[in-house]
Amino acid sequence: TIVFSLGGKDYEWKPYAQNLLSTTKYTYALKLVIDESGIPTVEELQVGATIEDWVEGNTGGGEIVLAPTGDSEVPSGEFKTIEEIRTMYTSSGEEKLTITEALKLKAVIITDRAGGNSTSLKNGYLQDEAGNGIGFRATVDHEFNMGEELIIDLEGAEISKYGEALQLGFAPDKATVNATDVVVAPKVLTVEQVLDGMYDGVLVKVKAVQFKEYEGHTYYEGTFSAHNHAIENASAKSIDVRTAKFATFKDDALPKGSGDIVGVMTVFNGVWQVYPR
Numbered sequence: 076t077i078v079f080s081l082g083g084k085d086y087e088w089k090p091y092a093q094n095l096l097s098t099t100k101y102t103y104a105l106k107l108v109i110d111e112s113g114i115p116t117v118e119e120l121q122v123g124a125t126i127e128d129w130v131e132g133n134t135g136g137g138e139i140v141l142a143p144t145g146d147s148e149v150p151s152g153e154f155k156t157i158e159e160i161r162t163m164y165t166s167s168g169e170e171k172l173t174i175t176e177a178l179k180l181k182a183v184i185i186t187d188r189a190g191g192n193s194t195s196l197k198n199g200y201l202q203d204e205a206g207n208g209i210g211f212r213a214t215v216d217h218e219f220n221m222g223e224e225l226i227i228d229l230e231g232a233e234i235s236k237y238g239e240a241l242q243l244g245f246a247p248d249k250a251t252v253n254a255t256d257v258v259v260a261p262k263v264l265t266v267e268q269v270l271d272g273m274y275d276g277v278l279v280k281v282k283a284v285q286f287k288e289y290e291g292h293t294y295y296e297g298t299f300s301a302h303n304h305a306i307e308n309a310s311a312k313s314i315d316v317r318t319a320k321f322a323t324f325k326d327d328a329l330p331k332g333s334g335d336i337v338g339v340m341t342v343f344n345g346v347w348q349v350y351p352r
Contacts, residue, residue, distance in 0.1 A: 180229055208340075228245075276339065281337075
């Protein structure tokens, strides 16, 4: 059974029985239609499948985009991963890269807008299915919520750096909410792994850490837009926990003792920091 998942709906199609041979590829031309009862079904556009000698993977035909009647149109273009977007920027050699191709990105919002731990309502973080993340800055205040899977039309989007971290800039109306309440599991790391790796924009759980100074302290202190508190492990390796003045938990007391902390890992001018949600 072939299952097409689209916009929170599943559409099934069963190909006819046949032997699948190695070194061959099988191509089916399909169309999603609404039958007389109003139920979407998948029908085959040609009798049988085309079978031909394998060449270099999937080199032709482009991408088929299916959209049920009544749903918002899915933008056309080739999907890119966050890793490929990062590579595009690095390879360009430009300080600010404007994407001019018809490309798309599918990724999940991993920041908690309602929790307020951000210095701007334009900012947020995305993570894709491969587990890679990236910060984004919308052209205006956005209303994307944690757990929403977005399909972003990347044509006209900009990739740049802010504080040495890569940032994707796009207009909110270029993004379509494809699914809601998507749960992204945090990547479990030690402080050493954070310091030795590249986890910018990734949801993480940092194991076995405690705040260096906690007595009489709250998550946010001072007058700046955000405040950092250092956390360390048993080997005195440390990173920062960053809390914005808009966070709903900014006045909570820092906890005593060792434990785990979950948040979005970011880097700013070479300093690794976690944004709790």
